[in-house]
Amino acid sequence: xxxxxxxxxxxxxxxxxxxxxxxxxxxxxxxxxxxxxxxxxxxxxxxxxxxxxxxxxxxxxxxxxxxxxxxxxxxxxxxxxxxxxxxxxxxxxxxxxxxxxxxxxxxxxxxxxxxxxxxxxxxxxxxxxxxxxxxxxxxxxxxxxxxxxxxxxxxxxxxxxxxxxxxxxxxxxxxxxxxxxxxxxxxxxxxxxxxxxxxxxxxxxxxxxxxxxxxxxxxxxxxxxxxxxxxxxxxxxxxxxxxxxxxxxxxxxxx
Amino acid sequence: xxxxxxxxxxxxxxxxxxxxxxxxxxxxxxxxxxxxxxxxxxxxxxxxxxxxxxxxxxxxxxxxxxxxxxxxxxxxxxxxxxxxxxxxxxxxxxxxxxxxxxxxxxxxxxxxxxxxxxxxxxxxxxxxxxxxxxxxxxxxxxxxxxxxxxxxxxxxxxxxxxxxxxxxxxxxxxxxx
Numbered sequence: 001x002x003x004x005x006x007x008x009x010x011x012x013x014x015x016x017x018x019x020x021x022x023x024x025x026x027x028x029x030x031x032x033x034x035x036x037x038x039x040x041x042x043x044x045x046x047x048x049x050x051x052x053x054x055x056x057x058x059x060x061x062x063x064x065x066x067x068x069x070x071x072x073x074x075x076x077x078x079x080x081x082x083x084x085x086x087x088x089x090x091x092x093x094x095x096x097x098x099x100x101x102x103x104x105x106x107x108x109x110x111x112x113x114x115x116x117x118x119x120x121x122x123x124x125x126x127x128x129x130x131x132x133x134x135x136x137x138x139x140x141x142x143x144x145x146x147x148x149x150x151x152x153x154x155x156x157x158x159x160x161x162x163x164x165x166x167x168x169x170x171x172x173x174x175x176x177x178x179x180x181x182x183x184x185x186x187x188x189x190x191x192x193x194x195x196x197x198x199x200x201x202x203x204x205x206x207x208x209x210x211x212x213x214x215x216x217x218x219x220x221x222x223x224x225x226x227x228x229x230x231x232x233x234x235x236x237x238x239x240x241x242x243x244x245x246x247x248x249x250x251x252x253x254x255x
Numbered sequence: 256x257x258x259x260x261x262x263x264x265x266x267x268x269x270x271x272x273x274x275x276x277x278x279x280x281x282x283x284x285x286x287x288x289x290x291x292x293x294x295x296x297x298x299x300x301x302x303x304x305x306x307x308x309x310x311x312x313x314x315x316x317x318x319x320x321x322x323x324x325x326x327x328x329x330x331x332x333x334x335x336x337x338x339x340x341x342x343x344x345x346x347x348x349x350x351x352x353x354x355x356x357x358x359x360x361x362x363x364x365x366x367x368x369x370x371x372x373x374x375x376x377x378x379x380x381x382x383x384x385x386x387x388x389x390x391x392x393x394x395x396x397x398x399x400x401x402x403x404x405x406x407x408x409x410x411x412x413x414x415x416x417x418x419x420x421x422x423x424x425x426x427x428x429x430x431x432x
Contacts, residue, residue, distance in 0.1 A: 034417075037341070037342075037417070038342065041332075041336070041341075041342065045328070045332045048328050048332065049328045049329070052298075052324055052325070052327075052328045053320070053324045053325055053328075056301040056304075056320070056324035057301075057320050057324065060301045060302050060320065130380055211302060214306065215306065218305075218306045218310060218380060219309065221312060223310050223312075223369045223370055223371050224369075224370035224371075
């Protein structure tokens with residue numbers, strides 16, 4: 001091997017070594033940048049987390065001075081129909097826009113009314129409103145607000161009548177919902193009359209209360225409508241409950 | 256030497272290897288946009304977000320708020336990282352973890368017979384009987400999970416702000432010299 005080629009080989013080794021050192025230094029710098037960047041990003045995310053959780057918690061803590069209907073019972077989100085000393089309590093969770101609830105009311109509403117009239121059952125109605133859409137102009141919320149207005153102005157028997165009227169005349173799901181004027185007309189039919197009824201229905205005076213009622217139902221563990229508890233025991237398949245099913249459940253609760 | 260180097264990387268970059276960085280970019284954008292949208296949509300209505308979390312009946316009431324408000328922040332953060340192309344592997348792994356949790360939660364709600372909407376893109380909470388969409392929700396999340404796992408395996412992509420040693424951007428830079 002000639003001296004010339006030896007020198008050439010040595011130069012090449014040196015160049016390779018330098019290139020390797022430079023690459024190692026670049027890699028180290030890159031690692032440093034990645035670590036610093038990662039730490040900064042993590043800190044930013046943690047700060048954003050804390051800020052958002054605090055802000056959102058403040059936004060959801062509802063003001064206690066929101067208008068609430070009168071003639072409620074229990075936790076303030078319940079309208080009780082029937083004799084207070086009835087031996088059996090039925091808790092009924094419904095949304096006025098829910099077709100399955102209409103099914104329940106069509107099948108067994110009369111039976112429930114008879115049991116209430118006989119003094120066997122008192123019904124705790126828990127309104128829910130989760131089927132609001134743009135198409136129905138938030139009908140679920142408007143309907144429950146109107147029902148609360150009726151109960152406030154004319155008592156829970158009027159609520160019951162209004163409730164039955166709304167289910168009997170339930171607008172199609174996906175349709176445009178009943179108008180405020182129609183709600184006012186049904187309220188009048190149920191016995192709630194006067195200027196206050198009309199303005200309170202049209203101004204959605206219990207709008208915030210409706211939201212809280214929805215939260216309350218979610219806290220009660222209700223995840224679908226209709227949901228019916230007979231003395232605390234959930235009724236199987238309330239959508240298709242027949243009058244016989246209702247009577248049987250009530251009798252079972254009495255034993 | 257420069258010649259030898261570029262020819263060897265040209266061999267690396269043909270066929271599947273040419274396509275892969277672009278697939279990774281598509282995966283980044285898909286996952287990233289889905290996560291950012293899913294997170295952002297939950298911010299305006301915190302009460303609805305709480306109902307959506309509560310409906311699963313999996314977390315105690317005291318934690319419903321933090322989970323409902325915290326998850327969207329994580330989704331947005333991870334989504335932005337993916338869109339920008341920084342910390343891609345970490346972000347892909349984080350989204351895979353989130354998706355596994357979501358899939359488990361949906362399947363458990365399904366198994367327990369709850370009638371809820373997954374609340375994946377806002378909304379959520381109880382729905383009318385027969386209105387549940389569990390199979391579709393699970394299928395979508397499993398699909399996204401596969402994308403996330405593939406991206407974690409091959410994170411090198413085009414149009415990424417950050418690069419890791421050996422990533423495509425890195426390789427290209429060293430070749431351009």
